[in-house]
Amino acid sequence: MSEFAQIVEKRRSVRLFDGQPVPEGVVQRCIDLAMKSASSSNLQPWEFHWVRTPEIRTQLVKVCFSQPAANTAGELIVCVARTRAWDRVRLHTLQQLQKMKAEGLSVPDAALGYYSDLIKKLYSVGWLGLLKRAYFFFKGLQGPTMRAPVNEKDMEIWAIKSTSLACQTLMLAFQAEGYDTCPMEGFDPKRLHKLLKLPRDAYTVMVLGVGKARPNATLLPRIRADRDWFVKIV
Numbered sequence: 074m075s076e077f078a079q080i081v082e083k084r085r086s087v088r089l090f091d092g093q094p095v096p097e098g099v100v101q102r103c104i105d106l107a108m109k110s111a112s113s114s115n116l117q118p119w120e121f122h123w124v125r126t127p128e129i130r131t132q133l134v135k136v137c138f139s140q141p142a143a144n145t146a147g148e149l150i151v152c153v154a155r156t157r158a159w160d161r162v163r164l165h166t167l168q169q170l171q172k173m174k175a176e177g178l179s180v181p182d183a184a185l186g187y188y189s190d191l192i193k194k195l196y197s198v199g200w201l202g203l204l205k206r207a208y209f210f211f212k213g214l215q216g217p218t219m220r221a222p223v224n225e226k227d228m229e230i231w232a233i234k235s236t237s238l239a240c241q242t243l244m245l246a247f248q249a250e251g252y253d254t255c256p257m258e259g260f261d262p263k264r265l266h267k268l269l270k271l272p273r274d275a276y277t278v279m280v281l282g283v284g285k286a287r288p289n290a291t292l293l294p295r296i297r298a299d300r301d302w303f304v305k306i307v
């Protein structure tokens with residue numbers, strides 16, 4: 074079995090941790106790896122709120138309904154998707170590309186054009202979203218076309234997709250370091266938003282509990298439904 078396959082096989086959602094903190098270096102390394110995940114247009118719409126303040130942690134556990142995975146985790150990391158923070162990343166990417174070009178590296182003009190102009194039209198919604206919806210409709214009559222994003226909901230889906238990939242990388246990275254995780258969506262999103270003073274465009278994808286599983290933590294065997302239900306050869 075490949076090393077990767079072993080990590081995937083080993084990762085389980087752990088509901089009882091030993092409560093010991095995870096070394097800072099491990100957490101930092103895993104977050105760095107998570108940030109190497111793929112993201113739509115490389116706009117990296119994720120944020121990782123590593124809760125280290127004891128009072129905030131106590132509140133966060135309550136917000137997670139005091140579920141054992143939250144209560145006993147060594148660390149809690151709140152993984153957040155942002156729908157409107159992309160322009161800062163766009164600008165940074167554009168500046169990096171311009172710098173590379175100035176240094177003599179080959180940078181396609183299409184990439185520069187994309188990050189300086191096209192991308193803004195692609196990811197802007199609001200009144201432009203209404204125009205885009207009409208444009209996509211008529212263009213779609215002629216052939217394949219984009220259909221989204223045209224509104225805030227589309228942007229939420231957009232941000233959650235990429236952030237979820239980063240969450241999976243984060244879990245596998247911890248597993249590779251010998252630490253267990255539990256992804257949790259069992260929390261009160263409103264209270265969590267308030268507790269972490271999240272901005273309006275933030276959507277909490279999951280709270281990740283991290284630590285070492287208790288040796289006697291009772292886990293169900295891994296259950297997966299019939300492969301044929303999910304895998305379609307077309």
Ligand SMILES: Cc1cc2nc3c(=O)[nH]c(=O)nc-3n(C[C@H](O)[C@H](O)[C@H](O)COP(=O)(O)O)c2cc1C
Nearest residue numbers: 084085086088140142255256257258259260279295
């Ligand atoms: C988005 C998401 C939310 C989840 N929320 C919770 C949760 O709130 N509490 C919990 O104990 N497990 C939670 N889980 C864990 C799932 O129950 C678990 O992944 C599933 O049963 C499969 O088990 P495995 O992860 O051990 O393979 C969540 C998993 C995901 C992906």
